[in-house]
């Protein structure tokens with residue numbers, strides 16, 4: 652798949668790098684095109700780099716990997732995202748680890764109001780960048796929670812998650828991002844306040860005994 656990545660920070664480089672390694676073509680878009688090109692050069696032949704609008708034009712799927720405070724700026728810079736799968740991994744964290752958007756909406760739903768015609772899918776927000784880059788090494792595979800209102804778009808993102816070592820779990824409508832964003836707060840607390848470290852990951856387990864109808 653052609654994937655545009657907006658933002659060359661921890662998440663952009665981890666997911667973009669992992670997808671390129673698996674044979675996807677990745678374009679890293681940065682406010683500083685040289686930074687995007689440099690990251691692409693370090694990733695290898697499946698990667699290119701340049702501006703944010705180049706990344707958004709290139710991608711059939713576009714990963715929005717910027718701090719939530721800068722999403723509207725980045726989306727404006729990206730231009731039209733019509734028909735694209737827009738992967739939202741953001742967490743609208745406050746300084747004291749609350750959610751700046753509150754609990755009766757979500758960053759994902761707010762982003763959906765900013766992008767005409769794009770299919771917003773929430774994914775990877777409750778996964779640490781370190782785990783994104785190394786998911787294949789986990790046994791069993793870490794879970795990637797995925798929610799969105801467009802079934803095809805959700806399938807695309809689930810496939811992209813599986814390609815780099817995650818077990819995707821369909822979490823229903825985009826509105827359910829209201830539960831996925833607090834899940835990120837929980838895992839951040841576990842990692843940093845409670846000392847478990849940022850190599851931990853969520854995993855949904857199933858019982859071995861089949862449930863009767």
Ligand SMILES: NC(=O)c1ccc[n+]([C@@H]2O[C@H](COP(=O)([O-])OP(=O)(O)OC[C@H]3O[C@@H](n4cnc5c(N)ncnc54)[C@H](OP(=O)(O)O)[C@@H]3O)[C@@H](O)[C@H]2O)c1
Nearest residue numbers: 658659660661662681682716717718719721741742779780
């Ligand atoms: N770090 C994690 O483990 C993790 C895990 C799950 C979700 N998330 C979420 O993923 C998103 C990205 O996190 P991150 O850790 O990758 O952040 P980061 O390392 O700070 O990178 C964010 C990138 O956003 C880009 N950007 C675009 N517009 C910007 C602006 N106006 N000001 C500053 N930067 C701007 C920058 O890339 P350019 O300089 O190339 O433009 C920057 O490198 C956040 O919403 C975060 O909540 C993070």
